[in-house]
Amino acid sequence: MNILLLTSEFAPATGGIGTYVREIAAAATSLGARLTVIAPDYFSETSSHDRDLPFQVLRFQGGLHSMRHLPAKIMLARRQIAAHDYDVVHAADWPFFIPLGLARNRTRARLVVTVHGTEINETQTPAKRLAIRSAGVFGPRTVVAANSRYTRDLFRQRFAIEPQRVKAIPLGVSSYWFGQRRERDSTRxxxxxxxxxxxMVTVARLTRxxxxxxTLAALVRLPEALRRRIIWLVIGPDGESDYVGELRGLCASSDCDIRLLGPRPDSEIRDLYGASDFFCLTGVPDSSGRVEGFGLVYLEAAAGGLASVATEIGGVPDAVIGEESGLLVAPSVDAIARAIAVLADDxxxxxxxxxGALAHAQMLSWERCAAATYGLPAPASRNDNQQTALLRVGE
Known part of the structure; x- marks a missing residue:
């Protein structure tokens, strides 16, 4: 199978879309597909990075997407699609949806677009909906791959296309997170x-x-004897400066052992997972329209054998199975405090x-995600319970 994957985000830039592209491309290659990724070069030399990848990467000149870059992406997609005989052409993110739609008549390939959540709300303006309709983005040959049941259902609410062409395909977790780590005692x-x-460990950008x-407010509400036993490790780069300043002040004035570690390399995060007792990330609904489409970090922690305290928002229930791989609670301080108390004290x-978290992570491989997205032969499961997981979190 010959696959073309179009993306506006890829290494060396960091972000969820880039991770998705790298992992699904590598997984499809391991399943026997021939795959080409079209990605921006960020105006830098990338050949040393690209040649170590198991698939071909062709770079175009550009950086972070802006609407002024759309004409160039349209020409790029039309030219690349017409020049080769692809079986599947896949737009991994919103900036390539319209270019793919406008190039659809140049290929007989199966067309796939992936929706991640937030962009569904962001494309509801009259001008964007008109552009999507005029370009035939979600025409009859297009399959929409949603990263969770929540994202699938949100897309079906916003766009009137046949339900059978919108598939929930949960993301996978890299085998890296199951890999060798330092001894727990040594890291501690x-x-x-x-x-x-x-x-208790959290890995996420410090953003509202x-x-x-x-989470901090929930910790403060715990009984003193339990609170003094808990160390909260917070890993991640700063987000909004006003929020970060406020959070640091609250941490400093609290009677809690909170360690803001900033960003850390994956190898160190993996070691810290091994030294921790449970994971906690309590996202909140966002009035701006941004949504938590899935929550890959919960699976990465689960691969380290950590149950999660998580709020039941967006697509998180596909990443954390309530009462099986963690505790799913309402986004309220009282509910979070009760969940933390249970995992800390019992x-x-x-x-x-x-x-249960480890078993759930073992079920959700990137090879499974690639097979479901492209129609490749199903991979061997990482354990004997994979089919159970697919029934639970699939369509």
Whole structure:
């Protein structure tokens, strides 16, 4: 199978779309497909990075997407699609939807577009809806791959196309997160963490919609004896400066052991997962229209054997299975406090949910995601329970 994958985001830029493209492209290649990725060069030399990848990367001159770049993307898509005989052409994100729609008559390939959540709301202006309709973006040959059941249902509410052409295909978790890590005791000693401490870890940008302030408010409400046993490790880069300043002030004035570690490399995050007792990320609804389409970080933590405390928003229930791989709660301080208390204070519940989290992560491979997206032969499962997972979180 010959696949063309169009994306406006890729390494060396960091972000969820770039991760999605890299992982699904590598997975499809491992399943026997021949894959070409078209990506921006960010006005820099990328050949040293690209030649280490198992698939071909062709770069176009450009950086972060702007609407003024749309004409160039349209010409690029038309030229590339017409020049080769592809079986599948896949637009990985919104900026290539219209270019793909306008090039559809130049190929007999199956057309795939992936929706991640937020862009569904962002394309509801009259001008954007007219452009989508005029370009035939969601025409009869196009299959829409949604990254969760929530995203699928949101798309069906916003766009009137046949339901069978909109498929929920949950994302996968890289085998990297199952890999070897430092011994738990060694990592704890390096961070000055006592054996008796309960470590809760969060990995997310310090931004309002990730809800760090709500987690902090929940910690403050715990009984003092339990609160003093908990160390909260917070990993991630700064977001909005006013919010970060407010959060740092709240942490400093709280009677909690909170360690804002900033961004950390994946290898260190993997080690810290191994040294922690559970994961916590309590996102909140965002009035701007941004949504949590899936929540890949929950799966990465689960691959490290960590159950999660998570708020039941957006597509998170596909990443965290309530009462099986973690505790899903309403986005309220009281509900979050109760969930943290359970995982911190009840070793039996924590161990049961941690085992469920690991099993859930093992079920959701990128090879499974690639096979479902492109119609490739189903891969061998990472464990014998994969079919159970697909029934639970698939369509």
């Amino acid at each position: 000693r390096a961070y000055g963490i006592a054996d008796s401490s309960i470590v 919609r990730k809800g760090h302030d709500m 070793r039996e519940v924590r161990d049961r949910l941690s085992a």
